[in-house]
Amino acid sequence: MNDALCEVVREGIPDVVSGRSSGEGAASVEGHLVTCEECRAEFELARTLFASRPRVPARLAARVVSAVQRDRTTRASPWWGLSAAAVAALALGIGISSDSPAMRDSEVPNYAYEVEEGALWLSDDGLLAGAPSFDALSDEALAELLDELAVGTSPGGSL
């Protein structure tokens, strides 16, 4: 066993078992293996490992080529990217519709209650409502209503 020679041989073993090294280099390694048990054991291990390389899925290359082509087409067409972004934004908008739980549970902002002062009407049940429209009343019905109101507010009234 020659340490210096063994070191050189052991570095070259992977190239011999894989067939990447041939000719004089390979012959030199193989010649050394005849006399060196340690290097021969390492050669056998390397050969076993090389022979058991993991199998590559048959469709992998086609899958990658297809993905690369899709990617290049997409990147070559910026409008396609913008369209995709617009669709995503639209989908997001639909997701946040007014009947969503997020909207129901959210606090209603103050401006939602802002109504012009004269348009408020206090109902009998104490709730605020919009002022009634008198446009639909006939002249006779309107006169009766005004009479009732006048009675209710006159100093000599029953109220």
Next chain:
Amino acid sequence: MREDDRLGPEPSDSELVRRGRSGDDAALSTLVHRHHAAAYRVALSLTRDDDAAQDVVQDAFLKAFRALDSFRGDAAFRTWLLTITANEARGSLRKSGRRRETALEDAGPVRSEDVDPAEAAVRSQESARAREMMEQLPEKQRMSVSLRIDEGLSFKEIGQIIESSEGAARVNYFHGIRRLRELLR
């Protein structure tokens, strides 16, 4: 494809990269077919999961081709690609936060027509056991052994991929081999 390409030797990686930069899809396709197996084995060695490894390979090629303009050619295209693949695999592991074991049948031996069936069966068992033992090595030793024996990379190239120096890659390789021999005794 040009006439001289059909008649001459296969174009080098550098030539294919140059063509790919100019928008030649066929050149990129050739690069995929040439290097996807090595990329897959690197990804599998790190993720130990077939599906994850395939995803990693796809992402690595997409990243490499998107960054083709920034590839300066200081390293070989293959080393650059395998470095991206290893980084993608590490990222995938961080995302998943787990490592699944590779099924032994995924690491089956390459069949040879010249070998006696009985001898082939023994070798097949030895091969499966060797790969099983390889899984027990620390990551850098496992990667160094795999990249040196499976892909034939130099220690300098291995160092780039495992994020170590050339010397550290050599030490990791020989420690890995010694440990494997102990485990297989």
